[in-house]
Amino acid sequence: MIRFRSFAAAAAAVAALSLGARAQTTLKDAYHGFFRIGAAVNTRQCAGQDAAGAALVAAQFNTISPENDLKWERIHPQPDAYNFGPADQYVQFGEKNHMFIVGHNLVWHSQVPRWVFQDDQAKPLDRDALLKRMHDHIMTVVGRYKGRIGGWDVVNEALNEDGTPRRSPWLQIIGDDYIQKAFEYAHEADPQAELYYNDYNLENDAKLKGAVELVRKLKAAGAHITAVGLQGHDNLEWPTVAQQEAAILAFKALGVKVSISELDVDVLPAANRQPTADVSATAVAAANSNPYAAGLPDSVQQALAKRYAELFGVFLKYHDVMSRVTFWGVTDGDSWKNDLN
Ligand code: GLA
Numbered sequence: 001m002i003r004f005r006s007f008a009a010a011a012a013a014v015a016a017l018s019l020g021a022r023a024q025t026t027l028k029d030a031y032h033g034f035f036r037i038g039a040a041v042n043t044r045q046c047a048g049q050d051a052a053g054a055a056l057v058a059a060q061f062n063t064i065s066p067e068n069d070l071k072w073e074r075i076h077p078q079p080d081a082y083n084f085g086p087a088d089q090y091v092q093f094g095e096k097n098h099m100f101i102v103g104h105n106l107v108w109h110s111q112v113p114r115w116v117f118q119d120d121q122a123k124p125l126d127r128d129a130l131l132k133r134m135h136d137h138i139m140t141v142v143g144r145y146k147g148r149i150g151g152w153d154v155v156n157e158a159l160n161e162d163g164t165p166r167r168s169p170w171l172q173i174i175g176d177d178y179i180q181k182a183f184e185y186a187h188e189a190d191p192q193a194e195l196y197y198n199d200y201n202l203e204n205d206a207k208l209k210g211a212v213e214l215v216r217k218l219k220a221a222g223a224h225i226t227a228v229g230l231q232g233h234d235n236l237e238w239p240t241v242a243q244q245e246a247a248i249l250a251f252k253a254l255g256v257k258v259s260i261s262e263l264d265v266d267v268l269p270a271a272n273r274q275p276t277a278d279v280s281a282t283a284v285a286a287a288n289s290n291p292y293a294a295g296l297p298d299s300v301q302q303a304l305a306k307r308y309a310e311l312f313g314v315f316l317k318y319h320d321v322m323s324r325v326t327f328w329g330v331t332d333g334d335s336w337k338n339d340l341n
Contacts, residue, residue, distance in 0.1 A: 038326030163210025
């Protein structure tokens with residue numbers, strides 16, 4: 001029985017099987033002509049400290065996303081201090097390997113320092129001041145990588161599970177149009193860049209309705225939105241094929257592309273896994289919550305391989321609107337599901 005050591009290896013095998021290609025093919029070659037295949041990379045891979053990881057990424061993938069290095073708290077930790085070093089290395093790594101480089105992300109409620117929403121007396125900013133801060137950040141970060149980063153997650157996770165707008169500090173201070181403004185500023189900073197809305201659980205009906213409404217509004221307001229990223233933090237049962245298809249078709253009908261932007265498939269039994277991709281929820285994961293710490297039983301390994309085949313079957317069916325499928329983490333050992341964020 002073959003034991004796959006990583007998402008990449010498992011999915012490469014799926015690629016080979018579903019396309020009838022030879023087992024030695026790479027992921028990016030197996031899907032050539034259909035969509036790009038990506039990995040979220042970490043600082044150590046881009047800096048060459050994890051040489052095996054970097055080599056695997058270079059061999060298998062033709063697009064990368066930064067796991068953490070372009071998030072606000074990393075790249076802009078203090079009001080007047082940017083930390084471009086790791087992000088520069090990330091972009092250089094992608095260029096060296098001729099990859100499509102994704103920027104993740106510009107406006108999010110998580111992994112953003114508290115000062116962003118406050119003045120120097122720690123009082124909440126008003127609308128104009130926060131818009132100015134958002135504008136400065138986007139112009140600086142997107143501007144720095146203009147023409148090099150090909151597409152940006154402009155706004156991440158702006159919706160609640162019931163499809164209503166998440167009452168983040170962005171929404172509370174700026175108001176409903178903060179998303180539109182973020183898209184406007186990103187387009188101003190790099191008119192050629194693709195711009196995305198990115199979220200999880202959009203395969204659930206209520207949240208999908210909310211996202212469709214959001215994209216419709218953005219388009220009506222003239223926003224340059226290229227695609228919606230379905231994060232794809234999946235498990236062995238969810239989303240069903242019907243749910244996955246419905247989400248893809250809903251955005252296709254609006255004339256935007258779709259990507260699977262953060263794919264991972266959780267194999268833990270339902271009682272042991274997080275019901276959400278909310279990063280704060282990972283903190284409660286306890287060591288004893290993993291029944292497979294000593295290794296994955298073959299039966300589960302087979303179920304995982306089948307599940308990848310099922311999901312990739314859907315992605316291939318809609319390859320005309322699917323721009324990329326990106327795995328979140330290069331190997332299981334890198335995964336945020338192991339609390340490595
Ligand atoms: C969300 C974010 C990602 C990553 C994952 C898991 O999906 O978009 O940047 O943080 O959570 O960590």
